[in-house]
Amino acid sequence: MSLDLTPATLHAPGVNDFAVKLANVNGTGSASANSLMMQAIFRMGVPVSGKNLFPSNIQGLPTWYEIRVNGQGHTARALEYDLMVAMNAATYREDIASVVRGGYVLYDSSWPLDPDLDREDVTFLGVPLASMCIENFVAPRERILMKNIAYAGALVALLNIDLDVVSQLLAETFARNEHLRESNQKALRLGYDYALENFSCPLPFSVSAMNETAESILIDGNTATALGCLYAGATVVGWYPITPATAVMDNFQRLCQKYRRVPVLGEDGETTYENNFLIIQAEDEIAAIGVVLGASWAGARSFTSTSGPGISLMNELLGLAYYTEIPAVVVDVQRTGPSTGMPTRTQQADILLCAYASHGDTKHILTFPANPRECFEFAVTCFDLAEHFQTPVFLLSDLDIGMNDWVVPKLTWDEDWVPDRGPVISDEQLAGMKEFFRYANENADHVAARTFPGSDDKGAYFIRGSGHDQFGRYTEKPDEYQQVVDRLARKHAAAAPYVPAPIIERREGATVGLITLGSCDAAVREARDILAERGLACDFLRVRGFPFVAQVREFVESLEHCFVIEQNRDGQLRTLIASETGVGRESMTSILAYGGFPLSAITVVDAVTEHLEI
């Protein structure tokens, strides 16, 4: 079997197979026009993705949006752009350079383009967006905002997007504002008509309606995570604002106001509302996790959402929770570290930080969602795991999953769901007991039953982060101390079959394995298909939880060689697999993308190919 070892390139563009990049200035209203395009393609039933590559800034800096349309469902980041919508003069040079040979550049021809920027091998499509909007709109703000909708209109014509679908979306968005609705419709037509009159529409690549998204939704991971926390029954949350996790709490609050307000008829006949939630915006992340520990100790389901810098601050109390066995759900929407790093860029570099958070010997339970649907499902799982094992549990999302809209199958809910509260002793049970000790009488998973504060005196105990014996009493004796921490290690190991199971897919004749996690999923799957077309069959494993089940070790051992694909500099997943399963590090090669943008299949294919050449 001969392998095609030339550098990867995606297919030649065509119907339902192309990528558009839109270069904008942030704070000018482009985001809504860009997501409008993506949503319209989604409504046309065609698999699509939208990646917002934005700066850590409110107004005036370059920002990009990438739309990839792929009828096969491969919607990881493209890296090669068939059409560039160049709306930011400050980045013209790099934007025009990044278009593929034979591609197109749409720009605002109200001003002439610098001849230096010309490229023989691409087609320039000039639309006088600013002039059009100055002629047709009066208010200065509107003249700026409507340029975005005008280029969207041109794209509708160029890409054969259904105009009725776009009009309908605008009507829905501006249902309550007639003026804006009309302005938007007008701007849309301006761009649309101009493109039809001046260009040969559609372009060689375009959208054609399919029926692939009827059972799907368009949702970002932060919203889906918030929904999961709502459904799991979280009532108390402590949090501190941080990009890119803030929207988890914004959405949780919004959802609570809708679904957790209970009408109460007062004595005066007036209906008031009671809120079955209490959200505490804390003074810092230390306090945020402190609130979670207090609330979980008191018997509520509680969580916090943060990003890497917040996890750093939470380390102290995560150790307290681990050692005193208090449930806690921590959502980490990972961004680029270390330190402040790049707050609006994505990464998967908190894996080891979360796995071993806090000083001393600690080990935590992790879940790794790959998309918003898994954010929803795993969020619920996290609460069950946290209470079942009485320990912190992490949902390791990232900026790409959390802040971008993804097409995922509709979320479903099992009405027979029974929450796993873990072992808890009620007052009735206490009455029948001779004595209660917090950490005695462990179950098969090495977890001991707890009581909640307010329980009968007999169930009262003293939580301490200082050394304690199996009864919870203060100790400084080596054997008594070790007995407890050894049980904690067994407890962590016992969680392996409870965390989301790895996805393993085998291929006939595969000798190479691709191991990945989280938001790398789509790119790695696409890379696997490309490699197969080139003659290299690969097995696939996506870990979805830590501690690892035996299948992870068995997978690595069953293959000649594995690649571990992840978005950090140091190969953290590879390290975790090697140190926790005992497989040799040399049996796994890292493929790493950690510049802050979502992974592309091209990166994976090129890295695998390069390695096999040697």
Add this chain to the structure above:
Amino acid sequence: MPSITKPLIPLAPLAKNELGLTIRDYEGAMSTLCAGCGHDSITAAITHAFWELSTPPHRIAKLSGIGCSSKTPTYFVRGAHGFNSAHGRMPPIATGAYAANRELTYIGISGDGDSLSIGLGHMSHAIRRNVKMLYVIENNGVYGLTKGQLSASADIGTRPKKGEANEVAPIDPIMLGLSLGATFLARSFSGDKEQLIPILKAAVAHNGLALIDVISPCVTFNDHEGSTKSYRFMREHEVKEVVTDFVPLRREIHANIPTDGTRVVPMHDGSIVRFRSVPEDYDPHNRSNVEEYIREHQAHGEVVTGLLYVDESAATPHQMGHTPARALAKVPLRELCPGADALAALQEDFR
């Protein structure tokens, strides 16, 4: 006193409170603090206050941070639910517990290192939020467990046992509380149980965070000449012009409430705080007045004690959050879950 071993059989029958419990039922484990530690006296006052209030022990949640003071929750109300957390982190943990179960009585025990240095931010924000809890600072001006370093409450000029006199400005939790919008501020002295017990009882009744700064001499590291947190200094410089009584709702509703200009403050639960021998120009509802009064005395090297400021009108986080009267932790999870139909319906917005 929990610091001394008690006889197995009491010499005289012990008095019982409304729940039929004796003071012994409100004690805890033996203290491991130094003999004569001010903290043990505070522990005894807390024990008495809860016994006298007839608070069911299991309805009390006692929390602390790290330090000598934070060891003391072990020494009172053994039937209460306890949480000895991390250095400075007691306030957020208490906030979370209170958020989850508002039905319990929360007492947080902290020290000057715990609350005025490492946990200053947390304490400040718990005060701002007006978390309904009793917050006791056992203030001795030193780090005892690490052997006598000066803390942030040490006065200028105070001398540690070894080393130079302090030149760094102290943090006064009462002054800080006044500026943060605290709703209940008191200062007392561990050697004055008669004053401390009514203040503790009033603090339990208070609708919000009741901050009590108790000067509590450290016999081992800060009870020498040159210290402003010693027994001798306090006995010589304490000004007890603001004297308060606490009148619980149930027992003394018929008690003679003086009408001779003495201030009477009704608490949220219907009990009453009565200010006795308050200086004529003192108004415990007026922040600037209270601040000025304390500052004037401070200028003369005097420490004003008593219930210094109270405001029963401010809302707690639960009142602000419009939560139900029952604990959020008791709402069945099934009631909290919107269910499959709602999930299907809400996803129409994601098309």
